Amino acid sequence: MTSETDDLRLAADFAPASYDDWRKLVDGVLKGAPFEKLVGTTSDGLRIEPIYRRAANTAPVTGRAATAPWQVMQRIDHPDASAANAQARHDLENGATGLTLVFAGANGAHGYGLAPTAETIEKVLDGVFLDAGIAIELEVGPQSRMAAINLAEYIKRKDIPPGACNIRFGLDPLGACAVWGSSPYSWEEIVPALTSGIKGLAALGFKGPFAPGDGRVIHDAGGSEAQELAFVLAAGVAYLRALESTGVALEVARRMIYARLAADADQFLTMAKFRALRLLWARIDQACGLEPQPVFVAADTAWRMLTRRDPYVNMLRATMATFSAGLAGANAITVLPHTLALGLPDPLARRVARNTQLVLLEESNLAKVSDPAAGSGGIETLTQQLCEAAWSLFQEIEKAGGLFAAFQQNLIQRKVAATRAARETDIARRKTVLTGASAFPNLGEAHVAVLDAQPVALESYGEAKFKFDALPPIRLAAPFERLRDKSDETLKARGARPKVFIANLGTPADFTARATFAKSFFETGGIEAVDAPAFADPATLASAFKSAGAGFVCLCSSDKVYAEQALAAAKALQAAGAKHIYLAGRPGEQEAALRDAGIGDFIFAGDDALAMLQQAWQRMEQT
Template sequence: MTTVTDDLRLAADFAPATYDDWRKLVDGVLKGAPFEKLVGKTYDGLKLDPIYQRARRVVPISGRASGMPWQIMQRIDHPDAAHANAQALHDLENGANGLTLVFAGANGAYGFGLEPTADAIDRVLDGVFIDAGISIELQVGPQSRMAAIHLAEYVKRKGLAPAACDIRFGLDPIGACAVWGSSPYSWAEIVPAVTSAIKGLAGIGFMGPSAVADGRVIHDAGGSEVQELAFVLAAGVAYLRAMEGAGLALEDARSLLYARLSADADQYLTMAKFRALRLLWARIEQSCGLAPKPLFIAADTAWRMLTQRDPYVNMLRATMATFSAGLGGADSINVLPHTLALGLPDPFARRVARNTQLVLLEESNLAKVSDPAAGCGSIETLTQQLCDAAWSMFQEIEGAGGAFAALEQGLIQRKVAATRSAREANFARRKEVLTGASEFPNLHEAHVAVLEAKPVALAPYGETRFKFEALSPMRLAAPFERLRDRSDQILKDRGARPKVFLANLGAPADFTARATFAKSFFETGGIEAVDTEGFTEPAALTAAFKASGAALACLCSSDRTYARHASAAAKALQAAGAKHIYLAGRPGDLEVPLRGAGVNDFIFAGGDALVTLQDAYRLTE
């Protein structure tokens, strides 16, 4: 019987494998192709190698105390205060230990949010013991900024000790201006207002933090990790300067500031980003003559990765984002419910968001180890790359006069726009995909319930005096979802969706791979694929096409079968009335004869799926 000890001895009999040994094996497989084919790149141009050696630095990054769990925050954003209160109490009774109060007009409201009045806050927090270890975080915007003051007054009215309440007030005028793309006030006018509020809250005993440097502004707009980190640094430094200028010592000012980052489903980049922020902020503190202390970092799972279609896949994306932020050292995590892109989440969606964190903390014990990525070659390398690139961009922003001035000059927006454009192009070509939306769609998915609610109407906020390009939130799946919505409307109006006939040629072994690709390709845009058993005779093919009711056709098979049968099949389909004929795969040397036979377009991995699908709708009208 083999034992664990025997296995270890057996492994010891083999010579240790080295990186050079691995490279020799890889070079043999590449057969002369450059090794760089295996090296990926982030949107910031950072290299992602296929393998890494163990990192030399193994000292964990100082952050959340070892063994301490992050705060499980639950989003409270129902416009009706009574409903919001019921949600808050239920969440706290079932595992959440913090509430994120999202007010209408906040950057993260996404169309809904609480009414920013004293009465609404009274009703939302009825029965919530906010001095009993519960964390409260506010997400406010220009029109809801008074919510912070109303909450402070609520604490005073209830006779609670401000120092006993763990409240992050979330003041962030820079982030608000960035998303709005305008401001009634200059930065010189904003500073005394925001510092007066921060000093006022500190003066009555709130321990803070009160102001937040919010990286979601960049992430929601399609920006990169480096851009998000640099913006957080620039905004944070702007708030530190403002507080110091208002008479606060830097030692006190830094405790009144925290950061917020988006966490998405890219495990390595998310973990490295959270780790990098701690190192970068420590460098800021050292530059200020301060001994570094851990910065409080809040995490929200990413808005831009949410899909309306097949929203249950959002659960998986949120789980990976939570996993990554938790292991990256986030102090609190707020999971966006999987149906948020459709509307206000129902109790089931809220329960899943809450339990995502509970399972990872209580069953997977993710918080038991401090900085588990320490020493991991890939994440350590990526962390350092992010630090170097983000610091460089931060210096560029500082050189422009700081965060607000850089926004006025469009410096930040230009960088984010370029990244967003590249990202959108990759999703249009399905080089990157969102399962259920731009890959593996389900045209017959069931309706998903959300709550009915009327958003809060807010009064206009001042006269715009300073205007610049807005960093508007986006969702990557939206262009494909618009096509699916169009398909649903056609189904409702005409009783049938637009269809494409899959003209499968030869035996299943010939056509299955490309027929599967074509089906996913067209149904991603809501065009129903009519599958077939396979044809060798043009007569049978044309009969099946006419019976399908489709206006479009797509030839699907192997390159070898195309060479023998594709031209004849295309001619037969054209004669049968096909408005447009596609062929699944790259045509190679056959392009000229295939086009001559009636093939109009070729669909393949890396082609612009979005443009092709949009054109298909014009062809079927």
């Protein structure tokens, strides 16, 4: 047994490792390849180095106080008010410290949500003690905006002091305009309605905050981190100006505004984004001539990262997102249940969403340290880069005349569209992997239960007089999932899925890697891969293919075996009735000869898998 002193002496025997030492080792591994090969980039074009030095002269980013836990928020979105009340009471009894009341038509409703009526609020909040420290956040849209007034009237009827309530009212007309791509009113007409509502609630004694800069709008639409941050700043400043124009002092107005960001499974970028928002908002305070104060930052785990296929992986995504937002100082976190993309989550999904936060708080103690990322070279660098990129875009929005004017010029929408297109290309090529959807599919996955509920019907908001490009929410896995849906429909109608025969040539050492790749490749598109044993010669392989009953086939082996047998195998398969032949691997110099022999397409890492699978479906539907 060694003592602690011995351990320290052992460590001292090793020379300190420097960056130059590391570079020498890396250069040896690269063998002449450029170092830039190891440098990544974000959607904003920011560099991500493979290693960073410790950041010097840094201080923690001021946000949530050390040892202060974030608010554990739970979505209440069941259209049936009685069921929603049962959910709310159960969540509060089992660890939630706040409720996110999601009303139909809100940006984050995703098809469901509460009716914005006084009767609904009365039922939903029955037995919920609003003056007992419970946090409430409203998610409302233009059609459900009366929910805020109805909640205030409910509190008045119950003789609850408004100042004793912790309510974020969620009044966000700019976020709604962005998602809808239209508005019945100009910004000049929106301002008096918005500010009178906020001032009226404040006059009743509510502390707020009342209006969010909601970055989820950009994130859900496929935008980048800097675009999301710039949107939050621009919305926040627009609301500040609106309030100031109606006589509210900036010192008071800033406390009426809060921020909401999406947290996704990219740990370091999510942490850097939340930290950057703190620094950027402090700069807004300074520009207003105010001493900076931490803005309240709410977090939702990201909608766009949810998958309908293999939804249990969403639990892991949500855990990483919550971990990242919590470490980066979010004041409140709402975890989207892992089955939300499939429908209204059942009690199990809701419990998992709630417990994701409770385990990280109570067992992992994530809230015990304030800004633990301070001094980390990588995260500090990303934070500063995001600050610079977001501030530059914010200035561009301001030069355009503010956020509403930028909508009308499609300034933001064009940038988000370009980012979304690049992101979709990476997903189509499987450069960005979505486990269970674009990689590692399970065609036999079990049915996942969701609740059966009828969404609330809302009245029309009014004629869209001001129109511009919309920023609707997307899910990144949707293109691959549409192919899986077609496969399920085919199975239901015909009793079998479309199939591709995996033709393995040579020994397992020759074909295993590419056969595994090919199986995953085709099954991400819902095309069942028919496994086969090894075949030593093309004639035996062709005979086995004919017996399998699959019209399509994929050759799998090593480059050496391809050079020796691929041409003969392709001709034999074609003679056996193969309607289309794929080969796993890059064609190289043999491409012309292989195509002449009957090879139709080549599948390999980095190619457009989605396009290839869509073409496969077109061929199968034509045969």
